[in-house]
Amino acid sequence: MLVSQYLHQLKLCARRQTSFSTIKKLHARLIKTGIAQCEPFPNTLIDLYGKCGHVDHARQLFDEMPHRDHVSWASILTAHNHANLPRRTLSMFLAMLDIDGLHPDHFVFASLVKACACLCDVRLGKQVHARFALSQFRDDDVVKSSLVDMYAKCGLPDDAYAVFHSICSKNSASWTAMISGYARSGRKLDAIGLFKRTPFRNLFSWTALISGLVQSGNGVDAFYLFIEMRREEIDIVDPLVLSSIVGACANLAVLELGKQVHGLVIALGYESCLYISNSLVDMYAKCSDIVSANEIFGRIQQRDVVSWTSIIVGAAQHGRVKEALALYDQMVADGIKPNEVTFVGLLYACSHVGLVDKGRTLFNSMVEKYGIRPSLQHYTCFVDLLSRSGHLDEAENVTNSIPFELDEAIWAALLTACKDRGNTLMGIRIADRLLSSKIEDPSTYILLSNVYAGACMWENVSKVRKLMGAMEFKKIPGYSSIEFGKETQVFYAGETSHPMKDEIFNLLKELDADMRRRGYVPDTSSVLHDMEHQEKERQLFWHSERLAVAYGLLKAIPGTVLRIVKNLRVCGDCHTVLKLISSIVKREIVVRDANRYHHFKEGKCSCNDFW
DNA sequence: TTAGGGTTAG
Numbered sequence: 001m002l003v004s005q006y007l008h009q010l011k012l013c014a015r016r017q018t019s020f021s022t023i024k025k026l027h028a029r030l031i032k033t034g035i036a037q038c039e040p041f042p043n044t045l046i047d048l049y050g051k052c053g054h055v056d057h058a059r060q061l062f063d064e065m066p067h068r069d070h071v072s073w074a075s076i077l078t079a080h081n082h083a084n085l086p087r088r089t090l091s092m093f094l095a096m097l098d099i100d101g102l103h104p105d106h107f108v109f110a111s112l113v114k115a116c117a118c119l120c121d122v123r124l125g126k127q128v129h130a131r132f133a134l135s136q137f138r139d140d141d142v143v144k145s146s147l148v149d150m151y152a153k154c155g156l157p158d159d160a161y162a163v164f165h166s167i168c169s170k171n172s173a174s175w176t177a178m179i180s181g182y183a184r185s186g187r188k189l190d191a192i193g194l195f196k197r198t199p200f201r202n203l204f205s206w207t208a209l210i211s212g213l214v215q216s217g218n219g220v221d222a223f224y225l226f227i228e229m230r231r232e233e234i235d236i237v238d239p240l241v242l243s244s245i246v247g248a249c250a251n252l253a254v255l256e257l258g259k260q261v262h263g264l265v266i267a268l269g270y271e272s273c274l275y276i277s278n279s280l281v282d283m284y285a286k287c288s289d290i291v292s293a294n295e296i297f298g299r300i301q302q303r304d305v306v307s308w309t310s311i312i313v314g315a316a317q318h319g320r321v322k323e324a325l326a327l328y329d330q331m332v333a334d335g336i337k338p339n340e341v342t343f344v345g346l347l348y349a350c351s352h353v354g355l356v357d358k359g360r361t362l363f364n365s366m367v368e369k370y371g372i373r374p375s376l377q378h379y380t381c382f383v384d385l386l387s388r389s390g391h392l393d394e395a396e397n398v399t400n401s402i403p404f405e406l407d408e409a410i411w412a413a414l415l416t417a418c419k420d421r422g423n424t425l426m427g428i429r430i431a432d433r434l435l436s437s438k439i440e441d442p443s444t445y446i447l448l449s450n451v452y453a454g455a456c457m458w459e460n461v462s463k464v465r466k467l468m469g470a471m472e473f474k475k476i477p478g479y480s481s482i483e484f485g486k487e488t489q490v491f492y493a494g495e496t497s498h499p500m501k502d503e504i505f506n507l508l509k510e511l512d513a514d515m516r517r518r519g520y521v522p523d524t525s526s527v528l529h530d531m532e533h534q535e536k537e538r539q540l541f542w543h544s545e546r547l548a549v550a551y552g553l554l555k556a557i558p559g560t561v562l563r564i565v566k567n568l569r570v571c572g573d574c575h576t577v578l579k580l581i582s583s584i585v586k587r588e589i590v591v592r593d594a595n596r597y598h599h600f601k602e603g604k605c606s607c608n609d610f611w
Numbered sequence: 612t613t614a615g616g617g618t619t620a621g
Contacts, residue, residue, distance in 0.1 A: 040612095043612070044612090046612095047612060070612085071612055072612095074612050074613065075612055077613095078612070078613070105612095105613090106613065107612055107613040108612095108613080109613080110612095110613035110614055111612095111613065113613095113614085114613085114614075140613085140614095141614085142613055142614045143613075143614075144614085145613095145614040145615065146613080146614045146615090147614090148614085148615085149614070149615065171614090171615090172615070173614050173615040174614080174615075175615080176614095176615040176616060177614075177615045177616090178615090179615090179616090180615070180616060203616080204615065204616050205615090205616080206616085207615095207616035207617075208615070208616045209616090210616090211616060211617060212616085214617095238616090238617090239617075240616055240617040241616075241617075242617080243617040243618055244616085244617055244618085246617095246618085247617085247618070273617095274618080275617055275618045276617090276618080277618085278618040278619070279617080279618045279619090280618090281618090281619090282618070282619060304618095305619080306618050306619045307618085307619085308619090309618095309619045309620085310618075310619045311619095312619090313619065313620070314619095339619085340620080341619050341620050341621095342619080342620090343620095344619095344620045344621075345619080345620070348620085375620095375621090376621090377620065377621055380621090381620095409621095
């Protein structure tokens with residue numbers, strides 16, 4: 001075989017991500033023929049191993065090279081980026097300067113910028129940008145495209161646009177990076193505006209726009225754009241946009257639409273793609289159809305950490321804690337290494353049922369066995385578990401040892417537990433701490449006020465009230481939606497204009513009377529405003545989830561599960577009411593609120609009154 | 612040899 005033929009074959013392997021054994025065979029033939037050490041084979045081999053995901057082999061070849069040039073360095077840096085090891089990319093770059101005394105070229109700059117983007121390290125990214133701007137490669141458009149992506153990923157879309165604007169000859173990659181940057185940053189109109197102007201209206205730019213909007217929580221807009229993309233008959237030659245649109249169904253908790261998208265996925269032949277299967281597992285779990293989620297999960301041939309984590313988190317969110325923990329054991333037995341998301345799900349599951357020892361073991365194993373540094377979310381879950389289970393001193397010690405700036409949520413969790421457990425001293429200590437910091441959540445003020453009132457500290461109660469009065473709370477209107485068949489009805493709190501309002505009111509009144517006979521007393525402690533007790537009760541009576549449940553009871557096929565999605569968290573009183581209603585009418589009611597899932601059945605809730 | 616679009620938590 002000729003040298004050029006070997007080179008051609010190596011490049012083909014890199015593009016096709018050929019199997020490790022094939023690459024090794026080809027490499028062996030190159031060694032046998034004696035050309036493995038001849039230019040440009042050493043660099044081409046590093047590139048090949050790197051692109052096919054064998055960074056260690058690439059590194060071995062690199063270390064054994066007697067002479068390394070710019071291409072060798074660019075190839076090994078790219079290989080580390082490819083293996084998602086951006087810190088190594090940056091540390092190796094320092095070695096490039098120190099050991100080989102080489103200055104970065106445009107290929108190296110592109111790798112460095114990509115590593116900074118991966119780490120969301122804008123400080124370092126700006127240093128690289130400055131060095132690039134002073135170099136002879138400052139007009140390179142490829143590096144500029146990677147800078148656009150870096151600034152956008154670091155949450156600086158305006159800086160991204162400044163670089164984008166300076167690109168002389170913008171190609172599909174530069175446009176896609178900028179559209180994606182705007183969309184991910186939540187700059188919906190800018191993203192759509194730019195998309196309308198791009199001369200590259202292809203699957204890449206459509207995917208960038210739609211996925212970015214899904215990621216920034218604009219699922220509805222993403223869906224309409226997806227429909228427009230289908231109308232334009234864009235050939236969906238890869239499944240990337242589909243995994244995002246499945247994700248949009250998950251975020252919006254729209255089961256019927258999710259099923260239709262699943263149908264499309266099957267029709268286009270992508271059901272067995274791992275990204276797609278994983279997003280389907282998550283979608284069905286989030287749409288409260290945990291049975292279908294399990295079915296999809298069961299059919300995945302090669303499950304990765306995301307597949308396992310999705311089903312573990314799904315089980316945990318639906319209150320199936322034993323199942324979540326058993327799945328974790330199975331995952332570890334299958335040789336899959338858990339990641340930081342897996343542990344958020346597991347700690348959350350333990351909190352649900354007060355499994356303190358298990359939670360402690362998992363938290364420690366995350367650090368000691370898997371080398372994962374706990375994030376604020378992990379600490380919040382762990383402190384929540386400890387404090388809810390009455391281990392208040394330990395919870396406070398852990399909180400004080402957290403190496404981050406603490407947020408309101410973690411203190412509020414601890415304070416709630418102090419109040420519930422009657423630990424007044426610690427409660428006051430934490431309340432004082434909270435009072436001296438910035439509070440944004442109105443419910444934290446209510447909590448503080450209740451704690452001080454419980455300790456008869458009236459001066460502080462009035463201080464909290466004054467602070468509350470001075471704050472302008474953004475009042476988000478509460479609404480609940482209920483779906484059956486192809487119909488979706490949305491109810492807003494206090495809505496009195498619905499065509500069936502009289503029937504809904506009468507049914508709620510009947511149910512209220514029945515509940516009161518069973519000992520129900522409305523709990524108005526979560527109502528924020530100063531008003532008469534009766535008025536507070538009236539407000540609770542018109543909470544949107546109750547309207548949706550009543551409508552569902554009147555309209556849905558008898559015996560079917562009522563599935564409701566609420567934009568805010570279910571209040572304590574509605575939670576009690578929904579438990580009672582499930583028992584009175586003997587129906588299962590599933591509510592997905594802003595935080596979690598509640599399966600109300602026979603007077604109980606799957607969340608174990610944990611929310 | 613370098614750049615752009617996808618899944619899990621919060």
